Each structure stands twice: as structure tokens, then as C-alpha cells.
Amino acid sequence: MLKIIKPGLLTTVQDLGRTGYRHHGVVSSGAMDRNAHRIANWLVGNNESNATLEMTLMGPIIEVQEDALVAITGADLSPTIFGKPIANNRPIFLKKGSIIHFDRMKRGCRAYLAIGGGINVPKVMNSRSTDLRAKLGGYHGRSLVAEDILYIRKYSEHTKHTISHLRNQANQIDDFYQADWSVGRVSKIDNTYPIRVMKGRQFDWFTKESQASLVNKQFRITAASNRMGYRLDGNKLSQLKSQEMISEAVRFGTVQVPSDGNPIVLMADSQTTGGYPKIAEVATVDLSRLAQKKPGDMIDFTWITHKEAEQLLIKQEREMKQLLVGVQLRSYR
Amino acid sequence: MEYKLSPMGDQSILIELGNTIDLATHDIVQHVVTCLDSMDHAWIIEYIPAFTSITVIYDPVQVLEIEANPFKSPYHIVANIIEEQIQQIAVLETKKQRTIEIPVLYGGEYGPDISIVAEHNHLTIEEVISFHTAGEYTVYMIGFAPGFPYIGGLPKRIATPRKTTPRSVTPARSVGIAGEQTGVYSIESPGGWQVIGRTPLELFQPNDPEPTLLQTGDKIKFKSVTKEVYDHLEAKLC
Incomplete structure (x- = not known):
């Protein structure tokens, strides 16, 4: 108890x-x-x-x-x-x-x-x-x-x-x-390397400058962040033209951009669907590192391919499995 | 049937089935949902139907373990399997649609904005009620909050813009109008919908095996009830 x-x-x-x-x-x-x-x-x-x-x-x-x-x-x-x-x-x-x-x-x-x-x-x-x-x-x-x-x-x-x-x-x-x-x-x-992201479903909706600045500039996690999402500022992202998006699924790791241009990274309490364009998706392997960032911290992003994200996840899960076996061996020694 | 598959992050695949919110696209979404329901793969975690798409969430590690295939990435294996299934949809068969009747006590303290809807559309309150109950509605999607239905089919004659300042609290079971949509608040939450009535039915009961009253694809009929009937139903359901 x-x-x-x-x-x-x-x-x-x-x-x-x-x-x-x-x-x-x-x-x-x-x-x-x-x-x-x-x-x-x-x-x-x-x-x-x-x-x-x-x-x-x-x-x-x-x-x-x-x-x-x-x-x-x-x-x-x-x-x-x-x-x-x-x-x-x-x-x-x-x-x-x-x-x-x-x-x-x-x-x-x-x-x-x-x-x-x-x-x-x-x-x-x-x-x-x-x-x-x-x-x-x-x-x-x-x-x-x-x-x-x-x-x-x-x-x-x-x-x-x-x-x-x-x-x-x-x-x-x-x-x-x-x-x-x-x-x-x-x-x-480990905060020594950037948060790795893949292109989101509406990546092409953003200007070349915004596509580049997502990874070239730093963002700050604002105080209005919580378990639902991290609201970022420091670098507004703009779309090529204003277009309405039809709501579709979003999830933990989705980087969506509302009309004010300040991105939001959706976290564990993410809503199930959303209507803001998604410029990026955080690689699953980096969600734990992201979860350890707090309001006021800076975030750097870097692009990786979808295939790289998959391989990193598979490698991480292999290491986690080894860790579990290690813990079990130590406990019974 | 036209479709497009694309990744959404490293654990989800999005099946795009159209680009307009309408009944025809919705029907196609429902066909594919029926098709996914029949798939029995341990690596499928869940899927989320929306207006024009379905997102399938899968476990990439399990995909590799179960569908051992050294040449392809988990995404490509999943995409192949889903594609084969979709292509087998020959006769467009949909899950049997349910029609759910939702009793509503219109106006009064439970529907404080009904006069706004009436004024905006130059109608009487009685006419607003008869338009709202005459509509043939379909649940296009569940989202925003647990059990919250996005309902299409509102007669254009009673379409009304959202409130300029959202209410900080809209009670659960409130029936509202926002633009050309109508909906029912499944849980108490802030919101800018014009509230025209309330239903005694609970839309979200987390401890029930089927936690939401409505599902994507359901047909809905609203029925106007008196205060006595409303109170009776509410007491019975509590």
C-alpha cells in the first residue's frame, strides 16, 4: 500500500x-x-x-x-x-x-x-x-x-x-x-543530438523556407505545453497557400501547424483526429527523449527517412529485449 | 475504387479514399472498414476511420516477426497486405447500418440557443425543431472527444455559424449546430456550438463493453420529446 x-x-x-x-x-x-x-x-x-x-x-x-x-x-x-x-x-x-x-x-x-x-x-x-x-x-x-x-x-x-x-x-x-x-x-x-523527424503527410503544403527552417532553426517549448502536446515557438512556419484540411488521424509524435504558424508536437494524450496540416512525424525512437524535455527547453529537429526511422526502432527494440534479459539474469544470479 | 496509401510516422499507414466530405466517400470508407474488420493480423493494433481516410496503426516489430520477409520494410509489408485485401473488395458490401433514434428536449433551459438559430434563419422555433427532426443524418466520424460524433446531413435551412465566443462549459448530452454540422456533446467540454436541446441518452459510458452510443456509419434520427418523456427517460437511464 x-x-x-x-x-x-x-x-x-x-x-x-x-x-x-x-x-x-x-x-x-x-x-x-x-x-x-x-x-x-x-x-x-x-x-x-x-x-x-x-x-x-x-x-x-x-x-x-x-x-x-x-x-x-x-x-x-x-x-x-x-x-x-x-x-x-x-x-x-x-x-x-x-x-x-x-x-x-x-x-x-x-x-x-x-x-x-x-x-x-x-x-x-x-x-x-x-x-x-x-x-x-x-x-x-x-x-x-x-x-x-x-x-x-x-x-x-x-x-x-x-x-x-x-x-x-x-x-x-x-x-x-x-x-x-x-x-x-x-x-x-541524452540531449546531445536532435529529435529525428520524418516528413509529415502535408509536408508539401509548406513553403521551401519553412520546410528548411523546421530543421535549421531552434524551437522553444512554451509554458502552454502538457501531456496532450508541446506548443513550440521561435520560428513560424507558413503554408504555400491557405487551404482547408479534412480532419484525419493524428498521434503521439505528430507535428501539426495551426494557422498561427507555431508548431505543436502531439504527445501521449494526443486527440485521435485533427485538422491542422502535419509537417512532420517524430520517429518513435525519439519519443522518450522528447518526453524528458520540459517547458523552456530548446528543441532541434533533424530529418531522417521513413526507412531509417523503422530501422532505428527495430534496433532499439532489440536492445530493449537484451536489457530485459540482462535484468532477469541479474535478478536471479 | 481509388485509394492511396502513405505512411504517417513509422507505425501507421493512412489509406486515402477521397477528398470531399460526402456520403459517397463515407460509404467507401465504410466498405474498407468492413474489409479491415475481417483481417486478423496480430500486428494490427487499431484503426481510425475519418471523413475520407482510415489510418491503420500497427506494430512494426511484430510485422517483421510474423511476416518474416528480409527484403522489405515493415511499412512495405503492411502496405502490400492491405492492398491485396482492398483489391479483393469486389462487391461493395457494408456493415449493416444501424439507425439510432435520439430523443431530444428542444429549447428552454436545455436549448438556450434555439432562438438564435431561428432568428438567423428567419424561422420560428417550431420550424427549427421540425427541420432538425426531419433530417437524415449519418455519423461520418468519431473524434474530438470520446464518443463525439461528427454528423452530416443537417438541412441547410437551419445551418448557423458557431458562437463568436465559445462557452467555457457545454454540458454533456447537449445537441448543437455549428455551420452545416449538427452534433451531440458526449462529455462536458468547452465549445462554440449553438445548443438547441439535450438528449437523455448517454453517448459515452467508459465502463460499458461498448463505450460509445454511436459508431462511424450509424444513421441517426432526432425525435422531439416533451419534458415529461425526457425526465422519465433520464430517470430510467441513471
Whole structure:
């Protein structure tokens, strides 16, 4: 059982999203940084589709009211337990009564807290994700507030094994015990290279200058950005002529341009359909990196081909699979 | 049947079936939806029909695992399979269309803008109601919000522009007019539609196996009901 003492800026229950209902107009939602969410689940022996907590910019304070196995991934929110720092990207055994204190983010934008067993909220339309706009799923369809109580689902064999292993290593006096290994490279937030985009369906509707400036100039993520979309400014994009578009599907990663010329990158809570021309689509491999950018940050884009995006995704999934196998081997060693 | 396939990002393919919003294009979209319904590939995640297109979302990693083919990209494999299916659509068979009757209490506190619609079109309120209930409507698309239908078929005689300043809250189940469209708010949300009435029917119930009342392709009839009937239906449905 987890008790929320302070909720932080925006803490929500998320999983891999609500699929199969987009033709009903229901948005996908789900973790913004899917990779961080998946890795957090793997570290505590959960299936990647279990629910985690997504914590944004300013983290919560959470009391763990039973012995538990947790892992934190994604942004660095300087987590501590009774003043002692704990590390991201590794399994941590916590004794009943431990209080995890997250702080202001040092790096990135969103951190994920997974707990062995997974967070037990009812599935709505086959998902535990919170849809903030439709007020459904997650914990009563809203972000968490103080005094909320979250229950934990049944442990997997992997979770049970890791708990007993770490419990044996903990001293009588320790409140927690961190595994002596962590996952490395794949989970690092890397801002050293641009966000890769493919041409969007209406790319040809834009002037040559705008097509070029999407990748030659920098954009800033404005304060009016949220889980639905990042509103960018700094560089207006214009169309060759004004033409009305017939609404069609949009999704997480679509870069659409309303008539004011300031692009919007649609994120995890993207609406299902839209009527603004789409100049670009973010490569799926870069969505996790994009999710770790926050209002005020700058974005550079660079073009890649559709084929390159596919190959990068296939390569990334191969690495993720290896990482999962690695985590399982470490946990059972 | 003419169609064009193109990628939308690295996990979706968009099937374009026309470039005007009309019943003929809508029927073609529905034929292709029926065709996609019959496809049973584990890599198809879902698809989203719109006015003139359908977007199929797929899992490229699963495409490669299941349809092992070292020479092609996931997109090309998916495009080939979809193309073969579409070309097999010989007789244009559509899912059996449902007709759904939507009871509406017009005017009064639930339809505060009905007099605006009447004035704009130089009609009486009774005439607005009889035009609205006489229309033959089709759900072209579900989008904007869960269960929100884009409905075509509004008689031009009662078409009315949107409000210049949108309401910050339009209650769920409000029936409105925006230009030549009519619609029903599935959930409470801001909006600029002229609200002419309200239905006791819920359009979106997330815990139902079929969460939305309406689906793309449904035919709709609006029926004017009295306050007594409205209250009775609302009480029964709650």
C-alpha cells in the first residue's frame, strides 16, 4: 500500500496506454517516456504493461505502508529516504514505513516509480492509464492528491525472488537496501543530438523556407505545453497557400501547424483526429527523449527517412529485449 | 475504387479514399472498414476511420516477426497486405447500418440557443425543431472527444455559424449546430456550438463493453420529446 503525503506537481497512474478505443474518440494516454516506464517495471519483476506512477518536474512524497520492491527511472528527482539518497535505475527493497521524498528535477522532466506487483487501480477500457481530460482511468481519473491510498497487485515470482534476495542483504537497522547493480546506457537521458523527424503527410503544403527552417532553426517549448502536446515557438512556419484540411488521424509524435504558424508536437494524450496540416512525424525512437524535455527547453529537429526511422526502432527494440534479459539474469544470479 | 496509401510516422499507414466530405466517400470508407474488420493480423493494433481516410496503426516489430520477409520494410509489408485485401473488395458490401433514434428536449433551459438559430434563419422555433427532426443524418466520424460524433446531413435551412465566443462549459448530452454540422456533446467540454436541446441518452459510458452510443456509419434520427418523456427517460437511464 502506498500513501501519498504530498502529490508533487503532476503525479498520475500510467501504463502503456489505452489501445483499441481510438475509433471511439478515446485518447491513448499512457506513460510519456515509454522506455523509462518499461524499464522501471522490469527492474521490479513486473510485466511492462503494469501501472507505474509518472511524476512531473516536482516530485511527490510517498509513504510505503508495507515491505516493497521499487525502482525509479527517467528524470532525476533527487529521491531520498529519511535523508539518504537512493539511485535511479536499480531495484530497491524498502521496509514498511519508509518515506520516499522526491524533490525538484535535476535532469529530465518525468520520473517513473514502479512497485513490485504494480499499482492496483481498476482497468477502464483495458488500461490503467489516467486520461486527465476525459477524467477516466488511473486513480479516479485524476492526478494524485495528498492522502490518496494506492494498493498493490500480486507479486510475480521474479518480484518475490528479488525481495527475498535483497531483504537478506539488508541490515536490521537499514530502512532500505539498494541492489548493487543498475541498468545503464539505454535509460540515460541524452540531449546531445536532435529529435529525428520524418516528413509529415502535408509536408508539401509548406513553403521551401519553412520546410528548411523546421530543421535549421531552434524551437522553444512554451509554458502552454502538457501531456496532450508541446506548443513550440521561435520560428513560424507558413503554408504555400491557405487551404482547408479534412480532419484525419493524428498521434503521439505528430507535428501539426495551426494557422498561427507555431508548431505543436502531439504527445501521449494526443486527440485521435485533427485538422491542422502535419509537417512532420517524430520517429518513435525519439519519443522518450522528447518526453524528458520540459517547458523552456530548446528543441532541434533533424530529418531522417521513413526507412531509417523503422530501422532505428527495430534496433532499439532489440536492445530493449537484451536489457530485459540482462535484468532477469541479474535478478536471479 | 481509388485509394492511396502513405505512411504517417513509422507505425501507421493512412489509406486515402477521397477528398470531399460526402456520403459517397463515407460509404467507401465504410466498405474498407468492413474489409479491415475481417483481417486478423496480430500486428494490427487499431484503426481510425475519418471523413475520407482510415489510418491503420500497427506494430512494426511484430510485422517483421510474423511476416518474416528480409527484403522489405515493415511499412512495405503492411502496405502490400492491405492492398491485396482492398483489391479483393469486389462487391461493395457494408456493415449493416444501424439507425439510432435520439430523443431530444428542444429549447428552454436545455436549448438556450434555439432562438438564435431561428432568428438567423428567419424561422420560428417550431420550424427549427421540425427541420432538425426531419433530417437524415449519418455519423461520418468519431473524434474530438470520446464518443463525439461528427454528423452530416443537417438541412441547410437551419445551418448557423458557431458562437463568436465559445462557452467555457457545454454540458454533456447537449445537441448543437455549428455551420452545416449538427452534433451531440458526449462529455462536458468547452465549445462554440449553438445548443438547441439535450438528449437523455448517454453517448459515452467508459465502463460499458461498448463505450460509445454511436459508431462511424450509424444513421441517426432526432425525435422531439416533451419534458415529461425526457425526465422519465433520464430517470430510467441513471
